[in-house]
Amino acid sequence: AQSVAQPEDQVNVAEGNPLTVKCTYSVSGNPYLFWYVQYPNRGLQFLLKYITGDNLVKGSYGFEAEFNKSQTSFHLKKPSALVSDSALYFCAVRDSESSASKIIFGSGTRLSIRP
Amino acid sequence: DAGVTQSPTHLIKTRGQQVTLRCSPKSGHDTVSWYQQALGQGPQFIFQYYEEEERQRGNFPDRFSGHQFPNYSSELNVNALLLGDSALYLCASSLGVDTDTQYFGPGTRLTVL
Numbered sequence: 001a002q003s004v005a006q007p008e009d010q011v012n013v014a015e016g017n018p019l020t021v022k023c024t025y026s027v028s029g030n031p032y033l034f035w036y037v038q039y040p041n042r043g044l045q046f047l048l049k050y051i052t053g054d055n056l057v058k059g060s061y062g063f064e065a066e067f068n069k070s071q072t073s074f075h076l077k078k079p080s081a082l083v084s085d086s087a088l089y090f091c092a093v094r095d096s097e098s099s100a101s102k103i104i105f106g107s108g109t110r111l112s113i114r115p
Numbered sequence: 116d117a118g119v120t121q122s123p124t125h126l127i128k129t130r131g132q133q134v135t136l137r138c139s140p141k142s143g144h145d146t147v148s149w150y151q152q153a154l155g156q157g158p159q160f161i162f163q164y165y166e167e168e169e170r171q172r173g174n175f176p177d178r179f180s181g182h183q184f185p186n187y188s189s190e191l192n193v194n195a196l197l198l199g200d201s202a203l204y205l206c207a208s209s210l211g212v213d214t215d216t217q218y219f220g221p222g223t224r225l226t227v228l
Contacts, residue, residue: 032215043119043205043219044158051215090157100213101148101171105157 002027004093006106013081013113021076021109023091030096033074034103035065038088047089050074051096061085081113117142119208119220127226128196136191136223140208146170147189148217149181152203164189165212193225201227 004025013019025031032051036044048059055067065076074091091106120139128134140147146165150158160173164183183189187208193200203224209217 034215036219041221043207043221045219046216049215092157094215099171100209100215100217101160101163101173103160103215105159107155107157 002093002095002098002102002104004091004104004106006089006091006109008109009107010110010112013111015083015113015115016080019078019081019085019111019113021089021091021111023074023076023106024072025074025091025093026072027093027095031072031074032094032096033065033067034092035059035063035074035076036090036092036105038090038108040087044090047076083113083115086111086113119206119218121204121206121220121223123223124221125224125226127228129228130196130198132196132227133192133194134196134225136193136204136206136225137188138191138206138208138220139188140206141218144208144210144218145187146209146212146214147183147187148207148209149189149191150205150207151175152205152222154202158205161191163212170212196227198227201225 034049035047050057050067058064088108094103122137148163149161152158163171167183178194180192203222205222206220207217
């Protein structure tokens with residue numbers, strides 16, 4: 001069975017500071033990992049994904065995520081937060097052997113950036 | 116280029132009623148997936164339609180059914196509504212059934228009273 005956990009319901013960061021949103025996962029095979037962002041009254045927007053290769057993945061809006069196989073983690077990071085980054089962030093995972101529709105989403109982390 | 120659109124934006128129903136939600140995929144996409152996002156939770160996969168057939172299904176009861184039309188648009192139908200069906204229903208479109216690249220619509224907020 002596959003699962004994903006986002007241990008923090010909310011993360012608060014001052015503008016200009018680095019931010020990290022945590023994600024851990026569990027799959028039986030090799031993981032495909034994703035981050036999505038959801039703004040109010042908007043659908044999910046794709047940020048980045050890890051399939052294979054370099055453990056550091058760069059995505060949209062200056063975000064990046066680091067895949068750590070030994071810790072089964074895929075934390076989302078940004079060197080300098082913007083107020084406009086305030087939104088709900090979802091980590092998602094699926095096993096590389098399962099179909100794309102079998103993606104599992106975490107419960108989300110609300111990121112709040114204060115000016 | 117229009118993205119994924121969904122209608123209506125909001126909907127209020129009472130227990131036992133039936134509801135139909137609609138989705139138009141992004142231009143050029145042929146596959147539509149539906150997700151249920153309960154308050155405070157991540158989206159959960161309901162089912163996927165391709166070539167007017169249900170291709171994949173998540174762990175949802177038969178009260179949830181769907182349809183895809185020749186123009187690739189899709190409907191989600193829920194019968195015998197329960198209070199627990201209150202959620203944001205998201206539609207996502209993609210090109211082909213087994214791709215990780217999908218685009219989400221803004222969702223339909225369903226409230227069951």
